[in-house]
Amino acid sequence: MPLLNPDIAYPITLADGTPYRQTMYLKNVIDHPRIDVGDFSYFSHSAAAEETAGLLAPYLYPVSKEKLVIGRYVQIARGAFFITSSANHPMAGFTTYPFRIFRQETINGYDDLPVKDTVVGHDVWIGHNATIMPGVTIGNGAIVAAASVVTRDVPPFAIVGGNPASVIRMRFDEGTIASLLDIAWWDWSVDRIERNLAALEGCDIAALRTA
Template sequence: MPLLDATATHPITLPDGTLYRDTVYLKNVIDHPRMEIGDYSYFTHAGKPEETALVLAPYLGHGCRERLIIGKFVQIARGCIFITSSANHPMTGFTTYPFRIFKPETFGYKDLPVKDTVVGHDVWIGHDAAIMPGVTIGTGAIIAASAVVARDVPPYAVVGGNPASIIRMRFREEIVAELLAIAWWDWPLAKIEAHLVALETGDLDALKRA
């Protein structure tokens, strides 16, 4: 029996057999035209499953122009939030007050630039982190708890702080390049689980042979 079930709403069952209902597979609980989510990416929160999109990205209304793109195997801790581009106020004039949102015919500031927010594969986003509009987080990155990510994060970087900056790189540049080329997250689940020890112990040679 595989460890993961891509069709599950709540993917975690505790050792005593209790289904842990705070963690959800995002792809299975979100139906949003501006959100693209990969398999096995999860988020933990105390709301109802049908409230997940609103909790995670509260400003991404169905009429927004930007997208939130989340890769496979992303791990998002409780309290995290994506502040997407449509949350921005006009900042080029003498006031930031969003006058135009108070009338339907001017709602949305369609002249303001928007940019997609993108999260790569196998990214760990720690408790209470905030991801700001238009950021790209590279595959394999780790976002520290309470970080405010206001600029792009390279693959396999560890970042933290406000604004978040690079604390360290997880691996040497040549190893990062090899991991991105291997792209284990695109393997069939059976192959991933067959090579789980190599993934967990950092056995790059075993992954290259797979």
């Protein structure tokens, strides 16, 4: 039996055989027209599964113009969430109060506010209570430290932290990062990944190149 099954909601099974329902594969519990999630990306929380989209992106509505795009094998810890473009308030005038949203005939009156998709690459780890701001792109293999506020794009395989988050260090040297982006193991079949776990977990780039 494969270690990974992309078609289940709860990927962790406890010793007594019951599923651990506080960690879930996002693709299988979210039904939202503005959220796209790749296989095996998970999020942990204690609410009901149907509340997942609201916890993950509380200001992303079915009628929003922006999207939240999450790649494969993304790991999102408890309390992390995305503030998307629909959370913006008007700032060009003397007040930021969104008067128009309280009347049906003017609820769409803020179409001139900036809109940009938020994109998370593959194999990204987003730590506990991290906040991702609108329009950010997080590169493949990046790590976002706990309680960070990400306000700008994150390079692939960077470790960022703080408020606003900045690069603490790169996980690997430039040559290794280029090789990993070229290999793109997250696009492999599950069988191929499982056959090469030792190379993936042991940083054996030579073995990955020939896998």
